[in-house]
Amino acid sequence: MYVYLPIAEISVNVFLILGMGLAVGVLSGLFGVGGGFLMTPLLMFIGVPPAVAVGTEANKIAASSISGVIAHWRRGNVDVKMGLFLLAGGFVGSAAGVWLFGLLRSIGQIDLVIRIAYVIFLGIIGALMLSETVRTMLRRARAPVGAPSRKLHQHTWMHGLPFKVRFNRSRLYISAILPVAVGFFVGVLAAMMGVGGGFIIVPAMIYLLGMPTSVVVGTSLFQILFVTANVTFLQAFYNHTVDIVLALFLVIGGVLGAQLGAAYGAKIRGEWMRALLGALVLTVGGKLMFDLLVTPDDLFTLTGASRAH
């Protein structure tokens, strides 16, 4: 059964995109990752133009993150004040990202930039996942010694920054520049790559801002929800790259997949799954890199200017 995607302007098999949504949804349910960094390249592989893949995936992440925000909100795991500072940076960053996206598109380099950014990020994430797994296994092999806990409140140059603000929920007194800068960077990534940016913002919150882990996930989802909603609106407005039909199918598959993943996550040994996910991430990144390096069949490409605007 084929469905025509009106903005991507291709026909795709309904079960293929539902299946992709389901598979990535299972992974996100298992690992608590958004899955944007896998879904956007997968969409490119099946022929969705990279620009449309990015805009549409932002729309899908807005849908999948709201349920997480609701759940964490009920448990009081959202630091709203911190979230608003992140958002302030996120809104500016995503607007800048969408603008840069349109600029790169008009000079014909957007596909290249998206692909290179993915090769870099997938390479880093995949390598980190695999090395983390290896470290966990080595630690398990050795006798379990009481690991020295990480010192979160080391004083560095960052604590000398001005505009200090008190964040009661996170028990922090830090410069407002830090969350705004983190939010800005993740906003740019969301706009350019069609990712929520959880894989950047969560480590940044823990190691850079020093937030307690209990509020990290809820607050990051809070930021991701509003930033991806903003990206969706701006991409639809300026670049016309949000395919609502594609987004709907991805959301349906993703929601079901996340439930499956969450239900079965407890039964599977974490480190093996993480190694598998790491290998998958590296494979996707490797394929993208191969496409960039191999000599193309046809050196010439055609772009109808009317199509690009």
Place this chain on the structure above:
Amino acid sequence: MAARLHSAARAMLVLLAIAAGALAPSTVSRADPVVADLSSHLIAITTGFTGANVLVFGATDGEGDIAVIVRGPEREEIVRRKERMAGIWIHGASFRFRRVPSFYAVATTKPIPELAAPQVLQRHQIGLDNLRLDASGREADPAYKEFASSLLRLKQEDQLFSNRTEKVQFLGNQLFRASLSFPANVPVGTYQVEVFLFRNGEVAGAQTVPLVISKIGLGADIYMFAHRDAPIYGLIAVLMALVAGSSAAFLFRKV
């Protein structure tokens, strides 16, 4: 389908013969050396569109050769060449071609070079080799030829340009017909179907018939909506995401 088009064409031909004077377009002088029409003036692209055929038919006032040129709406095309930079293939040099027909097809009674002198064919842009490609003043650039031929080649690969000839058939001395085929990826817009009558290597008559190709159905409506009312479309996309996401959270709360 073909039989129905055929009989429809016959009926139209009779009507045309009777009312030839009344239908005379302004471009044709006095006794109308050639009159032509299409079996359909509208091609509707629906979700399951796999291409379409349109019959062009007409009558001449005597012997001669016919050339039918189909031109889609003009637009700008950018041809880019990939170049290797630090091991990566990226888009390098580019040529911007203005006013390129988005679709171009020819049907004639005999091979194009035999119809008329090269200057005449060039003037009326009959045949892909005679298509004028306006590269915004860069026609003297040494790379122009390579980019222009790539444009023609890529368009032919997309089935949007074709150079097939000898498809126009004469029924007797004066009635002619040709089947024009449009692929699934045909661009939308207003097309011009030009019918030329050649006699002794000169254009003895010509007529232009418009043809509209437009998308219809839900997909087309969404596309139009996304481009015409982009802010509202964006808001709807965000709203859809929020409703879908929160209703999923509600549905699976007990799980």
